[in-house]
Amino acid sequence: MIKWLKQYKGFFIGLIVTCILIEVLVAIDFILIDKSEVAVNILLFLFWWIIISLPFHFSGYLKKKKKIVFRIIGLISLLVFTLWIDSYLSIPDNPISIFLIITFWMGLLYLLAPIFFSKYRLYILTLYIFLFSYWTYVRLFSENFEHYLKFEKGFAFTLLVLPIPIFFILWGYEQWKWLKSLKADKAAAELALLKTQINPHFFFNTLNNLYSLTVKHSDEAPKVILMLSDMMRYTIYEGKKSFVPIQEEIKYLNNYIDLHRIRYHKKVNINFEHDVGDDDQIAPLLFIILLENAIKHGVESLSDGAYIKMNLVSNGKTMHFCIQNNFDPTIKSEECGIGLENLKRRLALIYPEEYKLTVTERNNTFKVDLNINIK
Structure with missing residues (x-):
């Protein structure tokens, strides 16, 4: 509660100042309050309370922004001048006062939301020019002045206030779009980071294995180079895409399996069955995380009898990937959990x-069973 009071103390100070200011202005007959206009009085009080509170609320910020302070002083001076003009002329709905109030409101809007005002300034100016022109026509060309005062009471105030909720809704929509875009950008950045976290140890191990094959002048060396090149191309270029053909992902997994078969001297039983449509699309580099885990924490932990069973099927609407492996229960590794958390986040x-x-x-x-709705 104390923290909340400290955070919004500027509005409490503004409330006190607003109440004192109203009492003083009423006491010197500078303003008159019609007690029958309850709704209008409440709206005006809330408006001036917020306006007066803003400098107190942003006092720390304003100390660093002298230009904004000068603009606030200018707006306050304009407001005081408007009130003086309205009091001096003593004309109900004085056109000069209305024009100055509109100028003050647009200046305030620019001060509070400069980007929003700059973006929609043409619409804001057009709307207020239209409203002011319409009010001027009603004000000057009614049957007589008494008729206007009798039947158009509060008309000018209504026209001034009418655009405010419209602009507020529009500003809220802009903020919503900005937040949505920010979330999308954040998700894209997180997704890119997660893709880069795919374990690169495989490539280093394969290169070491390739070196060994080259030294021995093995016939497997060209095959390994070709498969490794194809996998690196897929990871770098296809991995950037949102979705890829499932057949490309299967080819990538098969290359990965073949390279591991060449690498290991022990017998490893890796069985990969798949039945998918040619037009099916999937996000790239999803299944490789599960296969890496199965090899690293299964095959590499066992001296013999290691196996991996993989099955990938789809019916055009859903895709099911299942992978099963055995492992040494005496060997525990946290990296397996990290890989799964990475996959869940993606x-x-x-x-x-x-x-x-x-x-x-x-x-x-x-x-591990993974079911995905692909359409």
Whole structure:
């Protein structure tokens, strides 16, 4: 509560100053308050309370921004001059006062929301020119002045206030669009970061293995170079895309599996079955995280009998990927959890509420089921 009071103390000071100022102005007969106009009085009080409170609320900021302070002083001077003119001429709905109030309101709007005002200044000026012209016509060309005062009471005030909620709604819409864009940019940045977090140890290990094959003048070396080049191309270029053909993703996974088969001297049983449509699209580099985990924490932890079973199927609407591997339960690694968290974050960004990820660990078997609504 104390923190809240400190944060908004400027508005409490403004409330006190507004009340004192009204009492003084009423006491010297500078302003007259019609007690029958309750709604108008409340709106005017709230308006002036906010206006007077703003300098107190942003006092720390204003100390650093002298230009803004001078503009505020200019607006206050304009307001005081307008009130003096209105009091001096003693003419109901004085055209000069109305014009000066409109100028003050637009100056205030520019001060509070300069970007918004600059963007919509043509519409704001056009609207107020139209309203002022219409009011001038009604004011000057009514049947007589008494008729205007009798039947058009509060008409000028209504025209002045009418655009305010419109501009407020428009400004709120602009802020909503900005926040939505900010969230989209943040999601895109997070997604790009998550893509770069795909474990690069595979490429280093493959290069080391390639060096060994080259030294031995193995016939496998050209094949490894071609597959590695294709995988790097896919990771760098296709990985930037939002979606890729599922057949390209399958080719990438197969290359990854083949390279690991060449790398390991021990027998590794990796079975990958797939039944998908040629037109199916998927976000790139999703399944590789699960395959990397299965190899790193399954195959590499076992001296023999290691296996990985993978199955990928789709019906045009949903895609199901299942991967199962065995592992040594005595070896625990936190990196597996990090990889899954990475995958969950990517799925949440790309397929919000359109996926289901199920992880099952039983005895020495680890299984992951991933269902995605692709359409």
